Amino acid sequence: MPTILFNYSTDNMKLKLIIATGAALGLFTTFAHADGGYAGLSVGSAEQKKSFEFSSTNISRTKDTTTAFKLLVGYQYNPTFGVEAGWVHHGSSDLPLSGRIASLKPESFYAAGTATLPLGNQFSLFGKLGLANHRTDIDGSNKTNTQAFAGVGLSYAFTQMVSGVVEYEDFGKVADEQPITAKSRVVSVGLRVAF
Numbered sequence: 001m002p003t004i005l006f007n008y009s010t011d012n013m014k015l016k017l018i019i020a021t022g023a024a025l026g027l028f029t030t031f032a033h034a035d036g037g038y039a040g041l042s043v044g045s046a047e048q049k050k051s052f053e054f055s056s057t058n059i060s061r062t063k064d065t066t067t068a069f070k071l072l073v074g075y076q077y078n079p080t081f082g083v084e085a086g087w088v089h090h091g092s093s094d095l096p097l098s099g100r101i102a103s104l105k106p107e108s109f110y111a112a113g114t115a116t117l118p119l120g121n122q123f124s125l126f127g128k129l130g131l132a133n134h135r136t137d138i139d140g141s142n143k144t145n146t147q148a149f150a151g152v153g154l155s156y157a158f159t160q161m162v163s164g165v166v167e168y169e170d171f172g173k174v175a176d177e178q179p180i181t182a183k184s185r186v187v188s189v190g191l192r193v194a195f
Helices: 010-032
Strands: 037-055 058-076 081-089 093-096 101-118 123-138 141-157 162-177 180-194
Touching (some): 037 101, 058 093, 058 101, 058 180, 101 141
Antiparallel strands (some): 037 058, 037 180, 081 101, 093 101
């Protein structure tokens, strides 16, 4: 039976978390003092596709649906272009390993450029493209990687300050270290508040 060893530097992860948290706080502070800023919260469903390679001829593949949630801040430079940063928790799912079941808990910090296309007085179509840094807890061991990130969505302005959004986001491989790979796609609904 294969033995899985996870080598992980706690100091390296702490440094990344400090940098990501500092960047998010910096963005929030900047946006909070400028017109065009917004903050949001979304809840939805994450589809996690996972595979574990026992051997070249024995690969276990599973797919789970979990509850995901997201916190974000953004800034619109003009009605078309902007930037956005956020944190996403993809939920927790089971992963079959060598003779046992482990837990897989991915989360992501992302930064992206955004583009918006108004569809009328209240509806807008938007897209985003950027990078996501994933931190995935696999049965107590943490693995990190960075992937391209993309999303599309539709927003509806209830007022000048408050909008509802529906989004689809592809985070790519939230875990990508043999023998384990996992992909996550999130569909969510949420609210954005402009300030």
